[in-house]
Amino acid sequence: MEKQDSAPAPESVPAQHKTSLAMLKGLLPFMRPYRNTFLLAGIALLLAAGSTLTIPLAFKRMIDLGFGPGSAGAEHVNSAFLTLFAVATLLALATACRFYLVSWLGERVTADIRSAVYRHVVQQSPQFFETAKTGEVLSRLTTDTTLIQSLVGTSISMALRNMLLFIGGLIMLFITSPRLSAIILVLLAGVVLPIVAFGRRVRRLSRDSQDRIADASALAGEMLNAMSTVQAYTHEQREAARFDDSVQRAFATAVARIRARALLTMLAILLVFGSIVFVLWLGAHAVLEGRMTGGELGQFILYAATVAGSIGALSEVMGEAQRAAGATERLLDLLALQSPIQSPAQPQALPARTENGAALTLRDLFFHYPSRPDAAALSHVSLDIRPGETVALVGPSGSGKSTLFQLLLRFYDPQKGQIKLDGVDIRQLGLQDLRSAIGIVPQDTVIFSANAMENIRYGRPEASDAEVIAAAKMAAAHEFIERLPQGYQAFLGERGVRLSGGQRQRIAIARALLKNPPLLLLDEATSALDAESERLVQGALEAAMEGRTTLIIAHRLATVKKADRIIVLEHGQIVESGSHASLLAQGGVYANLAKLQFHS
Template sequence: MPNSEPSTQRSSLQTLRGLLPFLRPYRRQFIYAGIALLIAASATLAIPAAFRQMIDLGFGSSGDRQIHDVNLTFLALFGVATILGIATAARFYMVSWLGERVTADIRNAVYSHVVTQSPQFFETTQTGEVLSRLTTDTTLIQTVVGTSISMALRNLLLMSGGLIMLFVTSVKLSILIIVMLAMVVLPIILFGRRVRQLSRDSQDKIADASAIAGEILNAMPTVQAYTHEQIEARRFSGFVENAFGTAMRRIRARSLLTMMAILLVFGAIVFVLWLGANAVMDGRMSGGQLGQFILYASIVAGALGALSEVMGDAQRAAGATERLLELLAAHSPIQNPAHPAMLPARSSQSAGGARLSLEAVSFSYPSRPGTLSVADLTLEVAAGQTVAIVGASGAGKTSLFQLLLRFYDPQSGVIRLDGVPIRDLHLHDLRQAIGIVPQDTVIFSANAMENIRYGKPEATDAEVMQAARLAAAHEFIERLPEGYASFLGERGVRLSGGQRQRIAIARALLKNPPLLLLDEATSALDAESERLVQGALEVAMQGRTTLIIAHRLATVQRADRIIVMEHGKIVETGNHATLVEQNGVYARLAALQFNLDTQEQPTTP
């Protein structure tokens, strides 16, 4: 993730300004909430004045006049309470709606932004951390938008109005209490930055724990196979305890801040009220005035205490906002061109296949800038041709596929599809023209029908079933408990490796692209399934340009051309027979496989 250290120097308010783009669309709702807030605050501030009238006029008069004044005062109080109740309910509804709506918008914005990032982003960012930011951090922001902002404004209004009414009631006592209450600001300033940094650290620790949990839960078969359950439980416990320790430091800082604020505020109030009580006894102030002053002082003190709590929430939300804004500020190096070019029109998607050319392409991964994965590679593939790419692990085969899909851009050289540089194409147009069956099959938590339809969302059920037949998947899908409606489990855990591979092949065939990339597409199949899929792939490859990464010679031998890669370069090219005769890298790989295949044959007793 980007370095966040400089951002910790910014104030909470500066950081929370980053939420303004998400708040602006709902100005009308904020206005409604503000009106309700003003009415509720005004009603609250009217209550002490009503009490003063009750004490001075009601209890100060006698007979019928006293009863009349008391009745009127209590009727007025009930009216104020009714207004207060209605306005408070309206305010609560509006700000709660705003909190939920803005949080949903932020989650959508962050998720939509993250899914557009290139693989380079996910080389350095754990998915568990992203999920933590989408859940825990947005919940903190929901608290601020849906509660804390409203509480802050409410208490600012109450404090401001209360201070004004304190001066109206008694200038001398008001000056004394303000001077003493001003002392509360100092600890808030001193501890504010500390609490904010600890809040940020606490969220980071929680994200670390979420990331490690997600990684282990996705690898449970391996964990259990190596009997690492207790080891991983202890490792996760370490992360949790680390997060707990950081949270406790934050809680201690906030507790100290709250304690100091309460002691100073109420100590000041008690001292000033003692002076007021002496003024009443000396006749310099009426009982109603003192009662009014007490209530307004309580309102001001309560508002100030609530503001210190809100400040703590704001500190936590500022840390969460920083983390979310970091995600939104991350820009993928793979961008659509300002004026995208168009691929040549086709009479049908598979007519003739796509023409592919690579001109002096060199590429190294951002995480390994000193190592070339593809080195000065030049390759021409005619439309409709099938080219097999072989080589040892690390030769650059998969890197080549990632460049064709423009998951990365090469540092030098040009890749063209039908004569158009792929950098000039819109990413959607480029990837729509390419179908891929990856080595690591991805099965989504959905039924078989939807997993295959992922290749073409608008496909009919009949088209999905036809693609499954071509991939030799129809029969085993039909045997599932609910056929094509059968849920395949998270990551396809209810299927065998070969079945998952055939689902992925069906998905690519349904897409029906002019360029097909097969990355060890038959690697997880048994001999019978491989024979079925191989026949289906041969039909699918007709009239379509196909690049195949494969080690099995059964696949390689059927290719129009074989290129052999080593250290990112093409070292040999030709067909199976000519490459074996050259007695080079390919011949060595072929000899190794023949030996392995011979060793795997069952012996006759």
């Protein structure tokens, strides 16, 4: 089955109202592309409901004409049962079609929501990931979307089916006996109030239950990613107890939700069937007094059972809908988040790449992190870097070196100042264009759960195997990769656990070299290497720096002696600039750092 329209972009989700089931309106943009399929499901639903409502009429005909005074007996009984079989056949076919269509819709809409949420999350700036818990985001992608799948694939169909049965059954009750129907309608009206009141409580408890599950997922995700640290400090039992406590809190909240739903179901069934039993008692006396036929009473009983069953089913569906409303609220909250870092509406293009790399200009930058507004990470930073120049950034920890890299990649925007790449303000560039022009080897190397070939190819997905191998050779990674059990096809483990720190770093260097950007950022690129590997990689990096502009962050000053220029940062400001020799002669911050490293 194909889409009629494309799935909605996250931004198209309307603002949600945090009251009752109005939250479910936020699902409409995801359901709208499949309106033709919904229409077919609706037709099947109408046929199934109509067939169900026809059955009591056949029973009335069978009782009154087949068993009543002066009846034709077997002839009418046979005719009634043939009619019942025909209705049952139509009911079976319509129900099967309805089940297939709504189940397909549930799976399709859920897949679209998951994709939209994930697509939206990966476009968020680092500011979002500073506070978001990975486990909670995963919970929204899995647990919450599963609840919505149940709603779209089952609950909506059940709600519409039982609503049709309720309305159709009620109409037929009035046609059968207006007096008894009026009595039962008044009694049923009193049932609605407690159902609505408890429904609101179920929705609140459902949201709380989902929050507790997300908390447990977040805790588990954090600990599993730090298992070596947990075991090194022998905190296995402590972390297991913490997780158990989180699970118990989720269980207690779930029990409260289940208790409320059980009470809601009990109350609905008791009140509905109590009302119907009372009315049927009145009907039995009406038959005895000759005011109704036996067939009419049988018909009334079947329609009353249909109405009662539909109300009971609607109460169950309401509980599911309340849970889905809580899940929808959480997902729409996530989709409503807008990254402060956006591509411009009409991005400019970068000039054609030259053989010497990119020119970089920083003008009076001032920046503080959103979570630390009172502490300036960078202040009045100005710098001109020529194409092909290699510039090293050194300074004490916290001096702003890594922050500068984050601004260059537009993970954040400075509060004041301007950054230009080849003469174009990076705010005027599309994020894809800007970041495609920059290669980075981070201090904390990221290795994906894939083989060595795909990990390096991440730098340029369209690269051939030969190009990947060439990049690995430049990064001094080819030799150790070849020694792996399956070579370049070897699985490196989650987060690269099968590799040493130096090997992971060389994979990251190869990835950046494969990208072949005009601007290369090296953040402690050789920090995890042993002396021999550092010598190999340093030679490869020097060759790779040819034809591109390179910025190097280094605490080990021996690795930046050959830089064209060394910029010394302290407290977010540039305090010194020059060559290794000239900075030593100045006897300032750089000279002190060098003294500590070279003469300690």
